[in-house]
Amino acid sequence: MKIAIFGAGSTGCYLAGQLCLSGFDVSLICRPAMKQTILANNGITISDYQGLLKTVMPQAMITDIEQAPTAYAAFDVIFVTLKCHQISSIANTLIAITHSNSSIIFMQNGLGSFETIKDALSHCHLLQGITPFNVLQQASGRFHKGTEGVFTFQQNNHTQTIQAAMQAQGFGCDFYQDITPVIYGKLLLNLNNALNAIADLPIKQQLSQRACRCQLAGAMKEWLAVCKAADIKLHQFTKVKPQWLPVILSLPDMLFNLLAKQMLDIDPQARSSMWEDIQAKRKTEIEYINGAVVRLGEQYGIKTPVNSAIVTSIHQLEQSI
Known part of the structure:
Protein backbone atom coordinates (compact mmCIF):
# COMPACT_ATOMS: atom_id res chain seq x y z
CA MET A 1 0.00 0.00 0.00
CA LYS A 2 1.53 3.31 -1.12
CA ILE A 3 0.43 6.15 1.16
CA ALA A 4 0.89 9.90 0.78
CA ILE A 5 0.41 12.64 3.35
CA PHE A 6 -0.69 15.69 1.34
CA GLY A 7 0.15 18.88 3.19
CA ALA A 8 2.36 17.38 5.88
CA GLY A 9 2.51 19.89 8.71
CA SER A 10 2.44 19.05 12.42
CA THR A 11 -0.49 16.61 12.36
CA GLY A 12 0.50 15.16 8.99
CA CYS A 13 4.05 14.44 10.13
CA TYR A 14 2.79 12.80 13.32
CA LEU A 15 0.47 10.60 11.25
CA ALA A 16 3.32 9.83 8.85
CA GLY A 17 5.52 8.78 11.75
CA GLN A 18 2.92 6.33 13.06
CA LEU A 19 2.28 4.92 9.58
CA CYS A 20 5.99 4.46 8.87
CA LEU A 21 6.48 2.70 12.19
CA SER A 22 3.50 0.48 11.29
CA GLY A 23 5.32 -0.74 8.19
CA PHE A 24 3.77 1.33 5.39
CA ASP A 25 5.44 2.98 2.39
CA VAL A 26 4.79 6.64 3.20
CA SER A 27 5.59 9.73 1.13
CA LEU A 28 5.19 13.30 2.29
CA ILE A 29 3.88 16.04 0.02
CA CYS A 30 5.18 19.03 1.93
CA ARG A 31 6.84 22.43 1.88
CA PRO A 32 10.59 22.60 1.11
CA ALA A 33 11.19 23.90 4.64
CA MET A 34 9.57 20.78 6.14
CA LYS A 35 11.66 18.49 3.94
CA GLN A 36 14.79 20.35 4.97
CA THR A 37 13.88 20.06 8.66
CA ILE A 38 13.30 16.31 8.40
CA LEU A 39 16.52 15.68 6.45
CA ALA A 40 18.55 17.83 8.83
CA ASN A 41 17.31 15.78 11.79
CA ASN A 42 17.57 12.33 10.16
CA GLY A 43 13.84 11.74 10.11
CA ILE A 44 10.55 12.54 11.79
CA THR A 45 10.59 12.26 15.57
CA ILE A 46 7.22 11.65 17.21
CA SER A 47 6.67 11.91 20.94
CA ASP A 48 3.76 12.17 23.35
CA TYR A 49 2.91 13.19 26.89
CA GLN A 50 3.04 9.53 28.00
CA GLY A 51 6.68 9.00 27.05
CA LEU A 52 6.68 7.88 23.40
CA LEU A 53 9.83 8.89 21.53
CA LYS A 54 10.64 7.39 18.11
CA THR A 55 12.33 8.60 14.93
CA VAL A 56 11.66 7.34 11.41
CA MET A 57 12.43 8.48 7.85
CA PRO A 58 9.59 8.53 5.27
CA GLN A 59 10.04 6.80 1.93
CA ALA A 60 10.00 10.08 -0.03
CA MET A 61 9.39 13.80 0.39
CA ILE A 62 7.80 15.59 -2.56
CA THR A 63 8.02 19.38 -2.64
CA ASP A 64 7.02 19.93 -6.29
CA ILE A 65 3.63 18.27 -6.55
CA GLU A 66 3.48 18.91 -10.31
CA GLN A 67 6.29 16.35 -10.73
CA ALA A 68 4.62 13.74 -8.55
CA PRO A 69 2.53 12.03 -11.26
CA THR A 70 5.60 11.35 -13.42
CA ALA A 71 8.13 10.74 -10.68
CA TYR A 72 5.95 8.45 -8.54
CA ALA A 73 3.24 5.89 -9.18
CA ALA A 74 -0.30 6.76 -8.17
CA PHE A 75 -0.96 6.42 -4.45
CA ASP A 76 -3.38 3.90 -2.97
CA VAL A 77 -4.23 6.12 0.00
CA ILE A 78 -3.83 9.87 0.40
CA PHE A 79 -4.38 11.59 3.72
CA VAL A 80 -5.11 15.26 3.05
CA THR A 81 -3.91 17.29 6.03
CA LEU A 82 -4.02 20.73 4.44
CA LYS A 83 -5.93 23.57 6.08
CA CYS A 84 -9.61 23.94 5.21
CA HIS A 85 -9.17 27.01 3.02
CA GLN A 86 -6.64 25.16 0.82
CA ILE A 87 -8.89 22.23 -0.08
CA SER A 88 -10.96 23.64 -2.94
CA SER A 89 -7.92 24.22 -5.17
CA ILE A 90 -6.34 20.74 -5.15
CA ALA A 91 -8.87 18.58 -7.03
CA ASN A 92 -6.88 18.32 -10.28
CA THR A 93 -3.71 17.43 -8.40
CA LEU A 94 -5.48 14.69 -6.47
CA ILE A 95 -6.91 13.27 -9.69
CA ALA A 96 -3.40 13.15 -11.18
CA ILE A 97 -1.88 11.14 -8.29
CA THR A 98 -4.68 8.62 -7.65
CA HIS A 99 -6.29 5.67 -9.42
CA SER A 100 -9.84 4.29 -9.50
CA ASN A 101 -9.39 2.27 -6.30
CA SER A 102 -7.57 4.97 -4.35
CA SER A 103 -8.91 6.25 -1.04
CA ILE A 104 -8.58 9.95 -0.25
CA ILE A 105 -9.09 10.72 3.44
CA PHE A 106 -9.74 14.35 4.33
CA MET A 107 -8.49 15.19 7.83
CA GLN A 108 -9.66 18.78 8.25
CA ASN A 109 -10.99 20.48 11.36
CA GLY A 110 -14.39 22.12 11.23
CA LEU A 111 -17.15 22.10 8.63
CA GLY A 112 -17.46 23.07 5.00
CA SER A 113 -14.20 22.28 3.21
CA PHE A 114 -15.11 18.71 2.20
CA GLU A 115 -18.20 19.93 0.38
CA THR A 116 -16.07 22.20 -1.83
CA ILE A 117 -14.23 19.29 -3.46
CA LYS A 118 -16.12 16.00 -3.18
CA ASP A 119 -18.05 16.35 -6.46
CA ALA A 120 -14.81 16.72 -8.43
CA LEU A 121 -13.34 13.45 -7.13
CA SER A 122 -16.00 10.89 -7.98
CA HIS A 123 -13.40 8.60 -9.59
CA CYS A 124 -12.19 7.18 -6.26
CA HIS A 125 -13.19 6.51 -2.64
CA LEU A 126 -13.66 9.64 -0.53
CA LEU A 127 -13.58 9.47 3.25
CA GLN A 128 -13.17 11.82 6.17
CA GLY A 129 -11.21 11.56 9.38
CA ILE A 130 -10.27 13.57 12.44
CA THR A 131 -7.33 14.07 14.76
CA PRO A 132 -8.91 14.34 18.24
CA PHE A 133 -5.68 15.37 19.92
CA ASN A 134 -3.17 18.21 19.86
CA VAL A 135 0.14 18.01 17.97
CA LEU A 136 2.76 20.75 18.23
CA GLN A 137 5.93 21.00 16.16
CA GLN A 138 8.98 21.37 18.34
CA ALA A 139 12.68 21.86 17.64
CA SER A 140 14.80 19.26 15.83
CA GLY A 141 12.02 17.85 13.67
CA ARG A 142 10.01 16.62 16.64
CA PHE A 143 6.21 16.45 16.60
CA HIS A 144 4.70 16.15 20.05
CA LYS A 145 1.24 14.84 20.93
CA GLY A 146 0.16 16.75 24.00
CA THR A 147 -3.36 15.43 24.70
CA GLU A 148 -5.22 12.12 24.66
CA GLY A 149 -6.96 10.58 21.63
CA VAL A 150 -6.25 8.45 18.55
CA PHE A 151 -6.56 9.01 14.80
CA THR A 152 -10.13 8.35 13.67
CA PHE A 153 -11.15 7.50 10.11
CA GLN A 154 -14.22 6.62 8.14
CA GLN A 155 -14.26 2.87 7.49
CA ASN A 156 -13.32 1.04 4.28
CA ASN A 157 -10.89 -1.73 3.28
CA HIS A 158 -7.89 0.60 3.27
CA THR A 159 -8.55 2.07 6.71
CA GLN A 160 -9.23 -1.40 8.14
CA THR A 161 -5.77 -2.49 6.97
CA ILE A 162 -4.22 0.65 8.41
CA GLN A 163 -5.98 0.19 11.74
CA ALA A 164 -4.76 -3.40 12.11
CA ALA A 165 -1.16 -2.43 11.39
CA MET A 166 -1.21 0.60 13.71
CA GLN A 167 -2.76 -1.35 16.57
CA ALA A 168 -0.14 -4.08 16.13
CA GLN A 169 2.48 -1.40 16.89
CA GLY A 170 0.62 -0.17 19.95
CA PHE A 171 -0.93 2.88 18.29
CA GLY A 172 -4.63 3.41 18.79
CA CYS A 173 -6.85 3.91 15.75
CA ASP A 174 -10.65 4.16 15.55
CA PHE A 175 -13.01 4.15 12.60
CA TYR A 176 -16.72 4.65 11.95
CA GLN A 177 -19.11 4.04 9.09
CA ASP A 178 -21.00 7.26 9.86
CA ILE A 179 -18.41 9.95 10.50
CA THR A 180 -20.81 12.93 10.68
Whole structure:
Protein backbone atom coordinates (compact mmCIF):
# COMPACT_ATOMS: atom_id res chain seq x y z
CA MET A 1 0.00 0.00 0.00
CA LYS A 2 1.53 3.31 -1.12
CA ILE A 3 0.43 6.15 1.16
CA ALA A 4 0.89 9.90 0.78
CA ILE A 5 0.41 12.64 3.35
CA PHE A 6 -0.69 15.69 1.34
CA GLY A 7 0.15 18.88 3.19
CA ALA A 8 2.36 17.38 5.88
CA GLY A 9 2.51 19.89 8.71
CA SER A 10 2.44 19.05 12.42
CA THR A 11 -0.49 16.61 12.36
CA GLY A 12 0.50 15.16 8.99
CA CYS A 13 4.05 14.44 10.13
CA TYR A 14 2.79 12.80 13.32
CA LEU A 15 0.47 10.60 11.25
CA ALA A 16 3.32 9.83 8.85
CA GLY A 17 5.52 8.78 11.75
CA GLN A 18 2.92 6.33 13.06
CA LEU A 19 2.28 4.92 9.58
CA CYS A 20 5.99 4.46 8.87
CA LEU A 21 6.48 2.70 12.19
CA SER A 22 3.50 0.48 11.29
CA GLY A 23 5.32 -0.74 8.19
CA PHE A 24 3.77 1.33 5.39
CA ASP A 25 5.44 2.98 2.39
CA VAL A 26 4.79 6.64 3.20
CA SER A 27 5.59 9.73 1.13
CA LEU A 28 5.19 13.30 2.29
CA ILE A 29 3.88 16.04 0.02
CA CYS A 30 5.18 19.03 1.93
CA ARG A 31 6.84 22.43 1.88
CA PRO A 32 10.59 22.60 1.11
CA ALA A 33 11.19 23.90 4.64
CA MET A 34 9.57 20.78 6.14
CA LYS A 35 11.66 18.49 3.94
CA GLN A 36 14.79 20.35 4.97
CA THR A 37 13.88 20.06 8.66
CA ILE A 38 13.30 16.31 8.40
CA LEU A 39 16.52 15.68 6.45
CA ALA A 40 18.55 17.83 8.83
CA ASN A 41 17.31 15.78 11.79
CA ASN A 42 17.57 12.33 10.16
CA GLY A 43 13.84 11.74 10.11
CA ILE A 44 10.55 12.54 11.79
CA THR A 45 10.59 12.26 15.57
CA ILE A 46 7.22 11.65 17.21
CA SER A 47 6.67 11.91 20.94
CA ASP A 48 3.76 12.17 23.35
CA TYR A 49 2.91 13.19 26.89
CA GLN A 50 3.04 9.53 28.00
CA GLY A 51 6.68 9.00 27.05
CA LEU A 52 6.68 7.88 23.40
CA LEU A 53 9.83 8.89 21.53
CA LYS A 54 10.64 7.39 18.11
CA THR A 55 12.33 8.60 14.93
CA VAL A 56 11.66 7.34 11.41
CA MET A 57 12.43 8.48 7.85
CA PRO A 58 9.59 8.53 5.27
CA GLN A 59 10.04 6.80 1.93
CA ALA A 60 10.00 10.08 -0.03
CA MET A 61 9.39 13.80 0.39
CA ILE A 62 7.80 15.59 -2.56
CA THR A 63 8.02 19.38 -2.64
CA ASP A 64 7.02 19.93 -6.29
CA ILE A 65 3.63 18.27 -6.55
CA GLU A 66 3.48 18.91 -10.31
CA GLN A 67 6.29 16.35 -10.73
CA ALA A 68 4.62 13.74 -8.55
CA PRO A 69 2.53 12.03 -11.26
CA THR A 70 5.60 11.35 -13.42
CA ALA A 71 8.13 10.74 -10.68
CA TYR A 72 5.95 8.45 -8.54
CA ALA A 73 3.24 5.89 -9.18
CA ALA A 74 -0.30 6.76 -8.17
CA PHE A 75 -0.96 6.42 -4.45
CA ASP A 76 -3.38 3.90 -2.97
CA VAL A 77 -4.23 6.12 0.00
CA ILE A 78 -3.83 9.87 0.40
CA PHE A 79 -4.38 11.59 3.72
CA VAL A 80 -5.11 15.26 3.05
CA THR A 81 -3.91 17.29 6.03
CA LEU A 82 -4.02 20.73 4.44
CA LYS A 83 -5.93 23.57 6.08
CA CYS A 84 -9.61 23.94 5.21
CA HIS A 85 -9.17 27.01 3.02
CA GLN A 86 -6.64 25.16 0.82
CA ILE A 87 -8.89 22.23 -0.08
CA SER A 88 -10.96 23.64 -2.94
CA SER A 89 -7.92 24.22 -5.17
CA ILE A 90 -6.34 20.74 -5.15
CA ALA A 91 -8.87 18.58 -7.03
CA ASN A 92 -6.88 18.32 -10.28
CA THR A 93 -3.71 17.43 -8.40
CA LEU A 94 -5.48 14.69 -6.47
CA ILE A 95 -6.91 13.27 -9.69
CA ALA A 96 -3.40 13.15 -11.18
CA ILE A 97 -1.88 11.14 -8.29
CA THR A 98 -4.68 8.62 -7.65
CA HIS A 99 -6.29 5.67 -9.42
CA SER A 100 -9.84 4.29 -9.50
CA ASN A 101 -9.39 2.27 -6.30
CA SER A 102 -7.57 4.97 -4.35
CA SER A 103 -8.91 6.25 -1.04
CA ILE A 104 -8.58 9.95 -0.25
CA ILE A 105 -9.09 10.72 3.44
CA PHE A 106 -9.74 14.35 4.33
CA MET A 107 -8.49 15.19 7.83
CA GLN A 108 -9.66 18.78 8.25
CA ASN A 109 -10.99 20.48 11.36
CA GLY A 110 -14.39 22.12 11.23
CA LEU A 111 -17.15 22.10 8.63
CA GLY A 112 -17.46 23.07 5.00
CA SER A 113 -14.20 22.28 3.21
CA PHE A 114 -15.11 18.71 2.20
CA GLU A 115 -18.20 19.93 0.38
CA THR A 116 -16.07 22.20 -1.83
CA ILE A 117 -14.23 19.29 -3.46
CA LYS A 118 -16.12 16.00 -3.18
CA ASP A 119 -18.05 16.35 -6.46
CA ALA A 120 -14.81 16.72 -8.43
CA LEU A 121 -13.34 13.45 -7.13
CA SER A 122 -16.00 10.89 -7.98
CA HIS A 123 -13.40 8.60 -9.59
CA CYS A 124 -12.19 7.18 -6.26
CA HIS A 125 -13.19 6.51 -2.64
CA LEU A 126 -13.66 9.64 -0.53
CA LEU A 127 -13.58 9.47 3.25
CA GLN A 128 -13.17 11.82 6.17
CA GLY A 129 -11.21 11.56 9.38
CA ILE A 130 -10.27 13.57 12.44
CA THR A 131 -7.33 14.07 14.76
CA PRO A 132 -8.91 14.34 18.24
CA PHE A 133 -5.68 15.37 19.92
CA ASN A 134 -3.17 18.21 19.86
CA VAL A 135 0.14 18.01 17.97
CA LEU A 136 2.76 20.75 18.23
CA GLN A 137 5.93 21.00 16.16
CA GLN A 138 8.98 21.37 18.34
CA ALA A 139 12.68 21.86 17.64
CA SER A 140 14.80 19.26 15.83
CA GLY A 141 12.02 17.85 13.67
CA ARG A 142 10.01 16.62 16.64
CA PHE A 143 6.21 16.45 16.60
CA HIS A 144 4.70 16.15 20.05
CA LYS A 145 1.24 14.84 20.93
CA GLY A 146 0.16 16.75 24.00
CA THR A 147 -3.36 15.43 24.70
CA GLU A 148 -5.22 12.12 24.66
CA GLY A 149 -6.96 10.58 21.63
CA VAL A 150 -6.25 8.45 18.55
CA PHE A 151 -6.56 9.01 14.80
CA THR A 152 -10.13 8.35 13.67
CA PHE A 153 -11.15 7.50 10.11
CA GLN A 154 -14.22 6.62 8.14
CA GLN A 155 -14.26 2.87 7.49
CA ASN A 156 -13.32 1.04 4.28
CA ASN A 157 -10.89 -1.73 3.28
CA HIS A 158 -7.89 0.60 3.27
CA THR A 159 -8.55 2.07 6.71
CA GLN A 160 -9.23 -1.40 8.14
CA THR A 161 -5.77 -2.49 6.97
CA ILE A 162 -4.22 0.65 8.41
CA GLN A 163 -5.98 0.19 11.74
CA ALA A 164 -4.76 -3.40 12.11
CA ALA A 165 -1.16 -2.43 11.39
CA MET A 166 -1.21 0.60 13.71
CA GLN A 167 -2.76 -1.35 16.57
CA ALA A 168 -0.14 -4.08 16.13
CA GLN A 169 2.48 -1.40 16.89
CA GLY A 170 0.62 -0.17 19.95
CA PHE A 171 -0.93 2.88 18.29
CA GLY A 172 -4.63 3.41 18.79
CA CYS A 173 -6.85 3.91 15.75
CA ASP A 174 -10.65 4.16 15.55
CA PHE A 175 -13.01 4.15 12.60
CA TYR A 176 -16.72 4.65 11.95
CA GLN A 177 -19.11 4.04 9.09
CA ASP A 178 -21.00 7.26 9.86
CA ILE A 179 -18.41 9.95 10.50
CA THR A 180 -20.81 12.93 10.68
CA PRO A 181 -21.60 12.71 14.44
CA VAL A 182 -17.86 12.35 15.07
CA ILE A 183 -16.98 15.46 13.05
CA TYR A 184 -19.75 17.52 14.68
CA GLY A 185 -18.72 16.27 18.11
CA LYS A 186 -15.10 17.15 17.43
CA LEU A 187 -16.15 20.67 16.47
CA LEU A 188 -17.47 21.14 20.01
CA LEU A 189 -13.96 20.55 21.34
CA ASN A 190 -12.32 22.52 18.54
CA LEU A 191 -14.12 25.66 19.70
CA ASN A 192 -11.23 26.08 22.13
CA ASN A 193 -8.64 26.34 19.33
CA ALA A 194 -9.35 30.01 18.77
CA LEU A 195 -9.68 30.83 22.48
CA ASN A 196 -6.30 29.24 23.12
CA ALA A 197 -4.79 31.40 20.39
CA ILE A 198 -6.40 34.51 21.86
CA ALA A 199 -5.29 33.67 25.42
CA ASP A 200 -1.73 32.95 24.19
CA LEU A 201 -1.26 30.38 26.97
CA PRO A 202 -0.63 26.63 27.11
CA ILE A 203 -3.99 24.79 27.05
CA LYS A 204 -3.54 23.38 30.56
CA GLN A 205 -2.85 26.84 31.98
CA GLN A 206 -5.75 28.32 30.00
CA LEU A 207 -8.24 25.72 31.26
CA SER A 208 -7.04 26.25 34.82
CA GLN A 209 -8.56 29.74 34.73
CA ARG A 210 -12.33 29.93 35.23
CA ALA A 211 -12.72 33.08 33.14
CA CYS A 212 -11.21 31.29 30.13
CA ARG A 213 -13.32 28.20 30.76
CA CYS A 214 -16.51 30.28 30.91
CA GLN A 215 -15.74 31.74 27.48
CA LEU A 216 -15.38 28.21 26.11
CA ALA A 217 -18.57 27.13 27.88
CA GLY A 218 -20.45 30.00 26.22
CA ALA A 219 -19.18 29.02 22.76
CA MET A 220 -20.11 25.39 23.38
CA LYS A 221 -23.63 26.28 24.54
CA GLU A 222 -24.22 28.03 21.24
CA TRP A 223 -23.04 25.04 19.20
CA LEU A 224 -25.14 22.65 21.28
CA ALA A 225 -28.19 24.88 20.69
CA VAL A 226 -27.52 24.91 16.94
CA CYS A 227 -27.15 21.12 16.85
CA LYS A 228 -30.37 20.68 18.81
CA ALA A 229 -32.23 22.92 16.36
CA ALA A 230 -30.74 20.99 13.43
CA ASP A 231 -31.47 17.62 15.10
CA ILE A 232 -27.78 16.65 14.94
CA LYS A 233 -26.40 14.19 17.48
CA LEU A 234 -22.82 14.63 18.65
CA HIS A 235 -20.31 11.86 19.27
CA GLN A 236 -19.12 11.78 22.88
CA PHE A 237 -15.34 12.25 23.16
CA THR A 238 -15.17 12.83 26.90
CA LYS A 239 -16.33 10.86 29.93
CA VAL A 240 -19.36 13.12 30.23
CA LYS A 241 -22.01 13.78 27.61
CA PRO A 242 -21.46 16.84 25.39
CA GLN A 243 -24.38 18.68 27.01
CA TRP A 244 -22.61 18.58 30.38
CA LEU A 245 -19.30 20.04 29.23
CA PRO A 246 -20.35 23.72 29.54
CA VAL A 247 -21.66 23.03 33.05
CA ILE A 248 -18.39 21.44 34.17
CA LEU A 249 -16.28 24.13 32.51
CA SER A 250 -18.23 26.84 34.36
CA LEU A 251 -17.59 25.36 37.82
CA PRO A 252 -15.35 27.18 40.32
CA ASP A 253 -11.70 26.18 40.06
CA MET A 254 -11.72 23.89 43.09
CA LEU A 255 -14.69 21.84 41.86
CA PHE A 256 -13.45 21.82 38.27
CA ASN A 257 -10.02 20.53 39.29
CA LEU A 258 -11.70 17.82 41.33
CA LEU A 259 -14.18 16.66 38.67
CA ALA A 260 -12.18 17.22 35.48
CA LYS A 261 -8.81 15.63 36.19
CA GLN A 262 -8.83 13.85 32.83
CA MET A 263 -9.48 17.12 30.99
CA LEU A 264 -6.31 18.53 32.54
CA ASP A 265 -4.23 15.38 31.94
CA ILE A 266 -2.36 17.00 29.07
CA ASP A 267 1.16 18.11 28.36
CA PRO A 268 1.86 21.39 30.23
CA GLN A 269 3.18 22.97 27.01
CA ALA A 270 0.41 21.81 24.62
CA ARG A 271 -1.18 24.59 22.56
CA SER A 272 -3.79 24.63 19.80
CA SER A 273 -3.06 24.42 16.09
CA MET A 274 -4.66 27.84 15.64
CA TRP A 275 -2.21 29.32 18.13
CA GLU A 276 0.56 27.76 16.02
CA ASP A 277 -0.91 29.30 12.86
CA ILE A 278 -1.06 32.76 14.42
CA GLN A 279 2.53 32.49 15.62
CA ALA A 280 3.65 31.36 12.15
CA LYS A 281 1.69 34.23 10.53
CA ARG A 282 -0.55 31.83 8.61
CA LYS A 283 -4.22 32.17 7.79
CA THR A 284 -6.35 30.26 10.30
CA GLU A 285 -9.35 27.96 9.93
CA ILE A 286 -11.59 30.17 12.05
CA GLU A 287 -14.32 30.40 9.38
CA TYR A 288 -14.66 26.61 9.36
CA ILE A 289 -14.81 26.24 13.15
CA ASN A 290 -16.37 29.09 15.14
CA GLY A 291 -17.46 30.64 11.85
CA ALA A 292 -19.38 27.46 11.03
CA VAL A 293 -21.29 27.84 14.31
CA VAL A 294 -22.24 31.39 13.33
CA ARG A 295 -23.39 30.40 9.82
CA LEU A 296 -25.47 27.44 10.99
CA GLY A 297 -26.83 29.55 13.83
CA GLU A 298 -28.14 32.05 11.27
CA GLN A 299 -29.64 29.17 9.26
CA TYR A 300 -31.52 27.76 12.25
CA GLY A 301 -32.37 31.01 13.98
CA ILE A 302 -29.96 30.58 16.92
CA LYS A 303 -28.04 33.61 18.17
CA THR A 304 -24.28 33.06 18.48
CA PRO A 305 -22.74 36.22 19.99
CA VAL A 306 -19.87 34.40 21.72
CA ASN A 307 -18.66 32.64 18.59
CA SER A 308 -19.18 35.79 16.52
CA ALA A 309 -16.91 37.72 18.91
CA ILE A 310 -14.29 34.96 18.75
CA VAL A 311 -14.29 35.06 14.94
CA THR A 312 -13.79 38.84 15.04
CA SER A 313 -10.92 38.54 17.52
CA ILE A 314 -9.09 35.94 15.41
CA HIS A 315 -9.48 38.04 12.26
CA GLN A 316 -7.95 40.95 14.17
CA LEU A 317 -4.99 38.77 15.15
CA GLU A 318 -4.61 37.65 11.52
CA GLN A 319 -4.60 41.28 10.35
CA SER A 320 -2.06 42.27 13.01
CA ILE A 321 0.48 39.86 11.54
